[in-house]
Amino acid sequence: MALAALGVSARALRSRSWLLGTWQTQIRDTHQRASLLSFWELIPMRAEPLRKKKKVDPKKDQAVKDRLKKRIRRLEKASQELIPIEDFITPVRLLDKARQRPPVELPFEESERRALLLKKWSLYKHQEHEKERDAIRTMLKSQQEALQELQLMSPELHAEATKRDLSLFPFEREGPDYTPPVSNYQPPEGRYHDITKVYTQVEFKR
Amino acid sequence: MAAPIRQSLFGVAKGRWRFEGLWAGSLGSRSLALAAAPSISGSPWRLLGAVCLQRPPLVSKPLTPLQEEMAALLQQIEVERSLYSDHELRALDEAQQLAKKKADLYDEEGDEQNVLLTQDMEDAWEQKFLQFKPGARITEADKKNDRTSLHRKLDRNLVLLVKEKLGDQDVWMLPQAEWQPGETLRGTAERTLATLSENNLEAKFLGNAPCGHYKFKFPQAMRTESSLGAKIFFFKALLVTGDFSQPRKKGQRVWVCKEELGDYLRPKYLAQVRRFLLDL
Numbered sequence A: 001m002a003l004a005a006l007g008v009s010a011r012a013l014r015s016r017s018w019l020l021g022t023w024q025t026q027i028r029d030t031h032q033r034a035s036l037l038s039f040w041e042l043i044p045m046r047a048e049p050l051r052k053k054k055k056v057d058p059k060k061d062q063a064v065k066d067r068l069k070k071r072i073r074r075l076e077k078a079s080q081e082l083i084p085i086e087d088f089i090t091p092v093r094l095l096d097k098a099r100q101r102p103p104v105e106l107p108f109e110e111s112e113r114r115a116l117l118l119k120k121w122s123l124y125k126h127q128e129h130e131k132e133r134d135a136i137r138t139m140l141k142s143q144q145e146a147l148q149e150l151q152l153m154s155p156e157l158h159a160e161a162t163k164r165d166l167s168l169f170p171f172e173r174e175g176p177d178y179t180p181p182v183s184n185y186q187p188p189e190g191r192y193h194d195i196t197k198v199y200t201q202v203e204f205k206r
Numbered sequence B: 001m002a003a004p005i006r007q008s009l010f011g012v013a014k015g016r017w018r019f020e021g022l023w024a025g026s027l028g029s030r031s032l033a034l035a036a037a038p039s040i041s042g043s044p045w046r047l048l049g050a051v052c053l054q055r056p057p058l059v060s061k062p063l064t065p066l067q068e069e070m071a072a073l074l075q076q077i078e079v080e081r082s083l084y085s086d087h088e089l090r091a092l093d094e095a096q097q098l099a100k101k102k103a104d105l106y107d108e109e110g111d112e113q114n115v116l117l118t119q120d121m122e123d124a125w126e127q128k129f130l131q132f133k134p135g136a137r138i139t140e141a142d143k144k145n146d147r148t149s150l151h152r153k154l155d156r157n158l159v160l161l162v163k164e165k166l167g168d169q170d171v172w173m174l175p176q177a178e179w180q181p182g183e184t185l186r187g188t189a190e191r192t193l194a195t196l197s198e199n200n201l202e203a204k205f206l207g208n209a210p211c212g213h214y215k216f217k218f219p220q221a222m223r224t225e226s227s228l229g230a231k232i233f234f235f236k237a238l239l240v241t242g243d244f245s246q247p248r249k250k251g252q253r254v255w256v257c258k259e260e261l262g263d264y265l266r267p268k269y270l271a272q273v274r275r276f277l278l279d280l
Helices: A002-028 A057-077 A108-153 A155-161 B002-020 B065-080 B086-104 B118-131 B140-144 B185-197 B259-263 B267-276
Strands: B045-055 B158-166 B169-173 B176-178 B202-205 B212-217 B229-241 B253-256
Touching: A108 A155, A108 B065, A108 B212, A108 B229, A108 B267, A155 B185, B045 B185, B086 B118, B176 B185, B185 B202, B185 B229, B212 B267, B229 B267, B253 B259, B259 B267
Parallel strands: B045 B229
Antiparallel strands: B045 B158, B045 B176, B158 B169, B158 B253, B202 B229, B212 B229
16 A cells, blocks of 8 residues: 555656656757747657667677688689680580591602602701801800900900890890881771680689 | 100090091001000000991791792691691582582572682682782892892891991991990990991890900001000991981992802901801
8 A cells, every 4th residue: 555655656756757857858948949839849759769789790790701711711722723725625616527638548659759858858957957056156156255355455344245235135026027018008997806815813812 | 654654645646546537547558657546555456346237137038949848748748637627618518519419400499699609719819819919029129239228138137348448448347446445345336336327227236245356467567566456346236227328428338148248358357257147
């Protein structure tokens, strides 16, 4: 009974104080309100209830990170994909049997002629190689002698002559063609579409 | 005591050298006045740097008969060991169809007229190839044997020779200049080229080291204590671009291949020069 009375009185007090509280807030910011009696404007009716901070978030983030790391580790362990060498891969259309030539049977004279020609050729190439070798030897000898003379003449000039020439390499030159360049050549019109396949090798580094 | 005397001599001699002109040369001539002091102090030899300027070939050499035979043989072997190409397969199919048509003797809906035969394609390609006019391998300068032009002997290396007046003699030689203290020998060679061509020629020098040398002694009348003879060091250079502007003095410069060097150079000089020129 007493408890109940206490409870009632406490509730009454609370409600009164609550009403008083809101009334006090009403009075406090009357200068801000549009009209004096606007009560419903005070209470924010459209707001959502405040969201609580999720305690599970850091755990989820950690789990995601772990999954990614596992995936990266697996990729690293797997051997790297090598860039295919297109010259070594025979295109399928060339494995057709219809493409093969019938085998040629050479007559005796032809095979003899070929054997003889190959022998003459090997002799010719041997002689050519010897000539080239001798020429290079004489050139080198001539250079060595010149450097010796220079050394006798003046050691400083010799030292400068034996220094490395850094502007010499990279040395690029276009080789001789079959016909000389035509001075007023007009190349045909058109666009150049480069369709070479470019492969990139991705390195997974830790 | 000795040093100032030597220095004064040097000064006097140098003045006289400048007065003489560019190269108070001393190759084999008696009537020439005594020239400059030695370039290297203490050495009786004079030092000269020369440039062996070569125009590399623009065109490949013609094949010898043996090379032609071998090339033909290799081509034959390659064809024998190859597979049929698309073009050849097409030709074979058409031949088969033609044979079938002749055998069966009936028309196939007139499709044949629209199809391009391989023979037609080959003819068209041949026509297109004939329309292109390539440059001539044997130029006019070859026919006229005009040795001052650069456009001759496109398949050989051409070397530049100049004619210098030494005393009362005209001597053909590789372009050279006297070494001046304070520069390297390669610098001397580059300077020769620059003065000779008035900076029109662009050349790539192949390294700092000389490729050959030639030393000679002056004739007895010309020898002094200080100049006993001269040493010429040759530097190789490859012509990149450029040519001489209109020749002011005709008959002074010549582009020559290795065989023709003998027509111009003195025997001993020639022997040394031939050692470092590669015969193509």
